[in-house]
Every structure is written in C-alpha cells, then in structure tokens.
Amino acid sequence: MTPQIITIAREYGSGGRLIGRRAAAILGIDFYDAEIIRLAAKESGLDAEFVEEEEESTTSSLLYNLATGAGVIGHGIYSAQNLPLQDRVYIAQQQVIQKIANDGPCVIVGRAANYILRERQDVLNIFIHARKKYRVEEIAARHRISVEEAEKAVQKKDRSRAAHHRHYTDQEWADPHNYHLAIDSGAFGPDDCADIIVSVYRG
Amino acid sequence: MTPQIITIAREYGSGGRLIGRRAAAILGIDFYDAEIIRLAAKESGLDAEFVEEEEESTTSSLLYNLATGAGVIGHGIYSAQNLPLQDRVYIAQQQVIQKIANDGPCVIVGRAANYILRERQDVLNIFIHARKKYRVEEIAARHRISVEEAEKAVQKKDRSRAAHHRHYTDQEWADPHNYHLAIDSGAFGPDDCADIIVSVYRG
Numbered sequence: 001m002t003p004q005i006i007t008i009a010r011e012y013g014s015g016g017r018l019i020g021r022r023a024a025a026i027l028g029i030d031f032y033d034a035e036i037i038r039l040a041a042k043e044s045g046l047d048a049e050f051v052e053e054e055e056e057s058t059t060s061s062l063l064y065n066l067a068t069g070a071g072v073i074g075h076g077i078y079s080a081q082n083l084p085l086q087d088r089v090y091i092a093q094q095q096v097i098q099k100i101a102n103d104g105p106c107v108i109v110g111r112a113a114n115y116i117l118r119e120r121q122d123v124l125n126i127f128i129h130a131r132k133k134y135r136v137e138e139i140a141a142r143h144r145i146s147v148e149e150a151e152k153a154v155q156k157k158d159r160s161r162a163a164h165h166r167h168y169t170d171q172e173w174a175d176p177h178n179y180h181l182a183i184d185s186g187a188f189g190p191d192d193c194a195d196i197i198v199s200v201y202r203g
Numbered sequence: 204m205t206p207q208i209i210t211i212a213r214e215y216g217s218g219g220r221l222i223g224r225r226a227a228a229i230l231g232i233d234f235y236d237a238e239i240i241r242l243a244a245k246e247s248g249l250d251a252e253f254v255e256e257e258e259e260s261t262t263s264s265l266l267y268n269l270a271t272g273a274g275v276i277g278h279g280i281y282s283a284q285n286l287p288l289q290d291r292v293y294i295a296q297q298q299v300i301q302k303i304a305n306d307g308p309c310v311i312v313g314r315a316a317n318y319i320l321r322e323r324q325d326v327l328n329i330f331i332h333a334r335k336k337y338r339v340e341e342i343a344a345r346h347r348i349s350v351e352e353a354e355k356a357v358q359k360k361d362r363s364r365a366a367h368h369r370h371y372t373d374q375e376w377a378d379p380h381n382y383h384l385a386i387d388s389g390a391f392g393p394d395d396c397a398d399i400i401v402s403v404y405r406g
Contacts, residue, residue: 127385129380176377176378176382177332177334180386181387181399182379187204199402203395
C-alpha cells in the first residue's frame with residue numbers, strides 16, 4: 001500500500017499523541033488532534049468548550065437514541081434534528097476528518113478516524129498501546145498527580161474511549177484486526193515508535 | 204529493548220511462518236517451527252507423527268485434567284504422570300523452547316512462545332494477522348483447494364489456535380497487548396513485514 005493518511009488510535013498514557021506529532025514532523029505533513037475538535041465545532045456552530053466535554057462521553061446516548069428514534073449512527077441512518085448533542089458532534093467531526101483527508105497527507109490522532117476513513121485505500125491505521133503500569137506512571141508524571149489518581153484516570157479514559165468506539169463503529173477499539181500496525185510504546189519508547197511509523201509509511 | 208529472540212504468533216494463512224523464516228534469514232539467526240515439534244518429541248520420547256497430530260488440539264483436555272486431577276498446566280502445578288498426552292507434549296515443547304532461547308538469537312513461530320518466554324526481557328513478540336478474505340485466498344492457492352474448503356480450514360485453524368493459547372496461557376491469542384508489534388500482512392505483503400520486523404529487531 002502507498003498511504004497518504006496516518007490514523008492513530010491510542011490508549012491513554014501510551015504517548016500516542018506525541019508519537020503522531022513526531023511522525024508528522026519527520027514526514028513534514030499536517031497533524032490533527034484537538035484541532036479537529038475546534039474545526040468540528042466551527043462547522044457545526046457548537047461551542048468549542050462544550051464539544052470538548054462531550055466528545056468522548058457516550059453516557060446513555062444509546063437509550064437517548066432509542067427514545068428519540070434517532071436510529072443507528074455511523075451507518076448513515078439518522079435524523080439529524082432528533083440527535084443528542086454528542087451525536088451531532090460526532091457527525092461534525094466525521095465531516096471534518098473526511099475533509100482533512102481529502103486535503104492531503106496528514107496524521108490524525110483519535111476520533112475513530114480509522115473507521116471514518118475505512119472506505120479509502122490510502123490510510124495507514126495505527127494502534128498505540130502500552131502496559132498499564134507504564135501508562136499510569138506516564139500520566140502521574142505528566143499531570144503531577146498520585147499513582148492512585150493516575151490509575152483511576154487511565155481506567156476511566158480507556159473505558160470511555162472503548163465505549164465511544166463501540167458506540168460509533170461496529171468494531172472493538174483494541175482489536176488488532178482494525179489496524180495495520182499495533183505497537184507497544186512502553187517497549188520501544190515514543191521516538192522509536194515514531195520512527196517505525198515513518199519507515200512503514202515511506203514503504 | 205535490545206531483543207535476542209523473536210517470537211511470531213500468526214493467523215492461519217497470514218504468511219507468518221514465511222515472514223519469520225525470511226526475517227531469520229536476513230538477520231542470519233536460527234529459525235524454529237516444525238523443528239520444535241521434532242525436538243520436543245525427541246526429548247519426551249513421543250512419536251513425532253503423533254505429536255504433530257496432537258499439538259494444536261485441546262479436545263476435552265480441561266475435562267480430562269479435572270478428571271485426572273492434573274491441575275493447572277502452564278502454572279507449574281501438575282503431576283506429570285497423570286497428564287494427558289497433549290499436555291505432556293506442551294511441557295516438552297515448553298522445555299525445548301526455553302532451551303532454544305538460551306542457546307542464542309533465533310526466530311520461533313507459534314507454540315505460544317511469547318507466553319513461554321514471558322519472564323525474559325530480550326524477546327520481541329510479534330503477531331501476524333490479515334483479513335479473512337486474504338487468508339482464505341492464500342490457503343486456497345497454497346493447497347490447491349476450493350475457496351469454500353479454504354474458508355473452513357481457516358476457521359478451524361483459527362479456532363484451534365485460539366483454544367490452544369487460551370488453554371495453556373492466561374492470555375487471549377489475538378489481544379494486541381500480548382505483543383510488541385501486531386502487523387497486517389495482507390496490507391504490506393510478506394517481504395515488507397519481514398523488513399519491518401528486522402528493522403525493529405535491529406533498533
């Protein structure tokens with residue numbers, strides 16, 4: 001394959017965002033992460049701060065969908081006006097991701113971009129994971145919190161990302177079959193991970 | 204990490220064995236696959252042909268273990284004389300794999316080698332997978348059988364390998380967390396997969 005786009009799904013604390021940024025810098029291509037949230041918010045007219053709060057939560061969204069008859073998101077059958085906020089946010093982000101991918105080579109971190117771009121043949125899908133101990137230590141150091149607090153944060157984020165992915169796709173988040181490459185960042189470190197991605201991208 | 208040993212777990216038809224052999228050739232290190240079966244059989248005094256038949260089947264082994272009071276295999280609590288044949292084969296292979304790993308750098312394909320060598324710090328664990336369609340076509344071409352027959356064979360092998368792994372380890376076979384690198388061979392092709400492994404091994 002000759003990829004143009006790199007998508008990175010990453011476990012919380014695995015350094016996936018940093019790795020993606022580094023790979024994009026080496027390759028000299030665009031990098032999207034929080035930027036997508038802002039772009040999506042802009043497109044949909046939603047308040048950026050609110051979008052950030054909502055975008056990885058799926059609390060009772062399925063029930064809400066059923067109650068409002070909103071149908072199945074991500075499969076093209078929905079009635080936009082009946083949708084709860086987070087589903088409108090997802091749709092806005094989906095459109096932004098498709099636009100970004102059409103604009104040229106880039107790295108996109110998170111947002112189930114691998115699923116959103118699944119029809120394209122030029123996308124390299126990466127999953128970055130690491131042992132829990134590594135990720136907890138990483139988060140504790142990054143946010144200067146205790147190991148106990150970091151452990152709770154990691155658990156919560158993993159759960160919400162997996163739930164988000166399951167809700168909007170027909171895939172399991174941590175299933176290696178959904179990615180061309182799954183890398184243990186705890187074993188290699190962020191720089192080597194970025195180098196592996198760059199080397200695979202270049203072919 | 205500075206790996207000495209490469210283990211490769213692979214889905215049937217993903218070309219994992221070929222990829223491992225190629226990586227070993229490029230690196231100039233030993234390659235073990237069917238060879239392990241023969242070595243294991245030799246060590247345990249079992250007939251080689253019989254070992255080949257038994258080694259990936261776990262039919263009613265758990266029940267047999269419970270009935271004979273053989274206890275938990277792979278966790279060090281067992282009574283060798285009461286063990287069913289396939290568990291004795293597993294133990295023999297486990298010993299062979301540990302011996303091989305002690306002897307120096309090598310590639311070991313299959314046999315849950317990642318789990319058997321989990322206490323070592325110098326092992327690079329790889330999982331090779333591919334979309335089912337790719338693997339079915341591969342097996343149909345390799346064995347000159349129909350697509351329908353190949354599909355059945357792939358399903359059966361996947362099931363038996365997953366069951367074997369689950370039986371002898373506390374891991375799920377296709378869980379990316381059990382590997383440092385999981386690669387989609389259908390996307391890259393066997394040669395590029397071998398190159399990725401070689402490049403990661405060399406660091």
